[in-house]
Amino acid sequence: MRIIILALCLFIISSCNKTQNINPQQEYDLWIQRALVLLPNGTTEAMDVLIKDGEIVELVPNPDLKITDSKVEDAKVIDANGNFLMPGFIDAHAHFISLGKNKANLDFLSTTSWEEVVTMVKEKAAELPKGEWIVGRGWHQEKWPNLPNEMIEGFPVHEELSKISPDHPVMLTHASGHGLIANAKAMELAQVNANSKSPDGGVVLFDKKGQPTGIFQENAMSLISRAYAENQKNKTEDDLVKEWLNYLRLAEEECLSQGITTVHDASISFNDALKFKDLANKNELNLRLYAMLSDHALQNTPLQTLRDHVESTREDRFFTNTAVKAFVDGALGSRGAWLIEDYSDLPGYKGENVTPFESLEKTAEIAKELDVQVCIHAIGDRGNREVIDVFEKVAGDEIGERRWRIEHAQHLNPTDIDRIADLNIIASMQTVHCTSDAPYAVKRLGEKRVEEGAYVWQTLLNKNVHIANGTDAPIERINPFENLYAAVTRKRLDSDEAFYPNQKMSREKALEIYTQANAFAGFQEDWKGKIEKGYVADIVILDTNLLTCEERDIPNTKVLYTLVDGQIKHTAE
Incomplete structure (x- = not known):
């Protein structure tokens, strides 16, 4: 009998503690009720989410909780109606x-x-x-x-x-x-x-x-x-600015409608960087940008000007410009990817090196001096090998600390996979490229090269390589659900045949990469990418549980709400 009474008391205390999580003195801007929340460990729990000043301040694990404090009642309410709530998607590579x-x-x-x-x-x-x-x-x-x-x-x-x-x-x-x-x-x-x-x-x-x-x-x-x-040049400066701003707003609208709250912008001019910075200073950006200056901008802008610019954006949460982008080769589809051996469908041709090594090394040296992240496009196995060599030559053991990235890392020689792991290089890949390239990848490379080193996410993950994921939009659609579908099935939307399915990811890992890992790839893991107290309220509510739904339903997921900094930026209505 004593045990029963003790258990009952503990239950009552536990229940009271849940309600006491709500600070009666705290004001709230937004109260999301009855959500199925994706937690940082990959599990879900029915919770209410309370937001103030763009930040998650309370997570209450009780969907039936009734809060009557007037300061809470003044908050705007979203009834998630049991739908799937997760951090906003971070696209780690788009244009x-x-x-x-x-x-x-x-x-x-x-x-x-x-x-x-x-x-x-x-x-x-x-x-x-x-x-x-x-x-x-x-x-x-x-x-x-x-x-x-x-x-x-x-x-x-x-x-x-x-x-x-x-x-x-x-x-x-x-x-x-x-x-x-x-x-x-x-x-x-x-x-x-x-x-x-x-x-x-x-x-x-x-x-x-x-x-x-x-x-x-x-x-x-x-x-x-x-x-x-x-x-x-025949257009006036005013016309060009209006045209550019129109492109920006169209891009914002497209991203927000897909639940994307941060984009890693892969290569921008210094002029565009200044325009983005001005909009951020005026609080006129509707989502967050982590931008990579082009190597041309880095090499042709005075060093002190660069330093002042970089430092002025390093702590900005809407426009951060502390990375640089360079290219070593082209793409597989156009046979521009730089290969160690000939293209299988074009004997005698190995692709193109588009940037001299001296220039790549100069970019890396300047970036190292400015404490700027280096992100180099490499698709072919020769291109990837050469980038690894440049990274090792310039940064040595500091690569992991500096979080230098290979953008795409699509086709790797098996010996270079171990080098990527040993040097702690981030493999910034785009899972949808795998299924998009599937119709011609074997034709370009042959079965042996594809099986051993093409789009080998699981091989890299098994060696503890940090992977980031994006879409490379507009090369592919910026739709994160099609990208996730590619990651977890290795199937095209128009086919039930999986492309080397041994490399597919679990759903938990794919969602972790699209949020937490992508935040890490931009040095922002301490304040975004998770549904957790103290993190920014960059949130999406979906009509589909991405962990339990049928595979075929993933690409058809609809975004019900997109929030950036606690502000509703898109609704399905």
Whole structure:
């Protein structure tokens, strides 16, 4: 009998303690009721979440709790109705303004044929005055079930495109961002002809008659983009600023609708950095940006100016600019990834080194002096090996402390996997690239290279490598649920066949990476990425329990609410 009474007393005390978690003197701005909360350890619990001044101040593990204190009753209430609540997604690698630009211009990510691309350009040409550029992005010939009749080295050629747009220069960037196709008018303005040469680190593709096909890869893209930039000079500074701000707002809207509350912006100009900083200072950014300056900006800005700029953003929670981005090679889809051995489908060709080693080392040295994180794009196994060499040469044992990152780390030689682990290099990967590249990865690399070192997340995790995850938008859609689906299934949305399924992640690990690990990759793990007291209220409420739902339901998840700093930034309504 005494045991029963003692147990009853303990139960009453425990119940009282739960209600006493609510400070009667505390004011609250927002009270989220009846949520199924994803906790930092990967489990869920039914809880209420109370928020003040953008911070989580109470987590109450009692969904039926009734709080009558007037200071709580004054708070705005969200009834989560038992839905899944988790930290806002952190996309560890995307191109923010390019995402907005993609929304404003022609978007070919969903196209399934060259004919569809040409039709979209034709319709755009009918809308625009003669001479105005038509710009778009997202086509990928490897993902089309039906290919055009005329192709060279696996790429479409410009003739059909030029025929329907004779008076409009056209520049259509490949989905990878490492190639483009231009029509005759654009090549005319760029003064590209049969006598043109491919620049270092780039390829102008010519046909058998020696005429340009319209395909420009890697550094050769600048021949066309410079002509486009000349056209942009006709716009007033005010027009350009308004255009840029429109891209930013479109990107914000897209991210927030997908539950993304932080983006690691992978390569920005110093001019854009100043614009972002100004918006942050005026509290006019609707989500958080952790930005990487381009290596060009780092090397061509006075050191003291850089130091002042970096330090002024280091503690800013909406715009942090304490990283630098460089490139060592291109992309697999455009055969720009730099390989140790030849491409299986193009013997004699190993891809491109797009930045000289001296420049990469200089970038790393400046970054080390400024205490700035180095993030280098490397996709091919040779590219990854060379980046590891640069990191080891410049930073040595300090790599892990500095959290230097390889962006993509897609195709690795098995011997270099151990080096990444031993040196504590962050592998900043994009899981959706695996399933997106699946139709042609084996064709490019052969089965042995793919199985041993391509998109090998689980191999890296087993060696305790820190992985970050992102989408590389607008190269892929910024949708985090499609990205998670790729991580946990290794399946494309249009197929039930898993691509080397032994490398797939658990759901708990995939969600941890998309929140806590990505916060760590930006030195921000102490204040965001978790639903925990004292952390910022960057929160999403979803209609789907991502831990227990059917696999096929993950990509169809809907965002009910997105909160940034405790403010509602998006609702499903």
